[in-house]
Amino acid sequence: MRQKPAVHIIDDEIIAPLGWGTSANIAQIKQRQTAIKKHKISAENFYYAALFEEEELQQNFKKLSFSNAEDFTKLEKLFLLTVHQLLERNPINLEETVLIISTTKGNVELLENAENSIPEKSKLYSLGKTIQKYFNIKNEPITLSNACISGGLGLSVGKRLLEENAYKNALVLGGDVVSKFTRSGFQLLQAMDSEICKPYDKNRKGINLGEAAAGVLLSTEIQNSTIQIVGEAIANDANHISGPSRRGEGLVKAISSALKEAHLESSAIDYISAHGTATLYNDAMEAQAFGRLNLQQKPLTSYKAHYGHTFGGSALIESILSIKSLQQNLLFPSLGCSEIGVEPPLNIQQNLEEKKLKYALKTASGFGGCNFAMIFKNLMYA
Known part of the structure; x- marks a missing residue:
């Protein structure tokens, strides 16, 4: 091959x-x-x-x-x-x-x-x-x-x-x-x-x-980078024109496929930049998906309370922030969550925190049941 x-x-x-x-x-x-x-x-x-x-x-x-x-x-x-x-x-x-x-x-x-x-x-x-x-x-x-x-x-x-x-x-x-x-x-x-x-x-x-x-x-030509994309996937749950699968079927499939391409188990993920729109069904769905993949204890950030939902820009902006987390070995704070309201409970990152980070997972979901997952690797810890 x-x-x-x-x-x-x-x-x-x-x-x-x-x-x-x-x-x-x-x-x-x-x-x-x-x-x-x-x-x-x-x-x-x-x-x-x-x-x-x-x-x-x-x-x-x-x-x-x-x-x-x-x-x-x-x-x-x-x-x-x-x-x-x-x-x-x-x-x-x-x-x-x-x-x-x-x-x-x-x-x-x-x-x-x-x-x-x-x-x-x-x-x-x-x-x-x-x-x-x-x-x-x-x-x-x-x-x-x-x-x-x-x-x-x-x-x-x-x-x-x-x-x-x-x-x-x-x-x-x-x-x-x-x-x-x-x-x-x-x-x-x-x-x-x-x-x-x-x-x-x-x-x-x-x-x-x-x-x-x-x-x-x-x-693929310039080699002076410290960040590599090692896995990614797109999946659709075909649930509803605006509502996601309540069990997070599409997101589970996207994350699982990205992990498979990266040759990783979910335990290898150090940090999650999630979609986190603050809508009732999106946040609940994400919690279900992360729980099914044993990711619920991973540090997780939503940037929507910093930027609002920027639609076509959101997943790209949040991917860049994931990359910066890896490069700076920093977990950035997620604003707005004072009392966890999803099941299973997620490990929402409340404060700026130093931590050695090798793999970051970025996820996003959208209308029509579309779901995205991408894994970034910090080559400083290869």
Whole structure:
């Protein structure tokens, strides 16, 4: 059997209301900060979300050489800034690089004022075309949209393409912004908390919305990385359009497959970055799945009370944070859980803690029954 090349994490970038750049985000997380705030919809209505300050976004975007900034949407600007930072630090051969865009909604806000035709930029593939054109990337971009696991799916697809020697490098982007469309949808589902969300807490009520963009550079050619992807899988529980399997069937299958590829038992996992949306059924389902795989005692973090749910960006952002945990041998705190409210009880990481970490498991789940699992290895402890 042909030996597949190892896929390494070379660099990353997070642009979020919590901080501009990965280092700024990590600093805020260590200080137990949240970007979630109360925002007005009308005189009587409000919601809690992590949103960009428009002026801050425009100031950062001015750093790029655009004479026509008004031609780009908010999400396009965030992706362009993310790629710019990654390529500035890593002068890779773009002819050997694939661009992968992960998003759940893209520029869906453009449909709000559309009348008789669908704006071209509202089509998901247009995001990839915009990035490809600006950075003169030769290969056709790949656009992925699979609910809330989209960012993780982008990493999985990038890894598999590199393992098949289709490319040497992969630029994986994930992101979404909050619009009236997304806000209205979750309000109708009655899935939003009227306060800052409480993942896994007994009194959890639902999600907060968030917006962000993130990027990861994968490579089989560059060997100066300390982090390798050793296992990943996607599985669907086919349970319901919005509700997960109560026993976590799809998540169990995804984690089990990722462990099998990594040639690991669940006991080898040192840390879990979970989905943790703070909705009633998602958190309960995850607890069931982790319990079935004897992972319930592993230190576990949800980052949703830091960022809100950033949809297409969430699994990618949280993968980056998992990588930083490994590199820094630190367990980052999970905010919002004061009284555990799932069965079996999970080991929610309450404080910043130093710990030797070799393997981290990242999971995500989403509408339609999709589930994602990925295992990162810290090569410093190979």
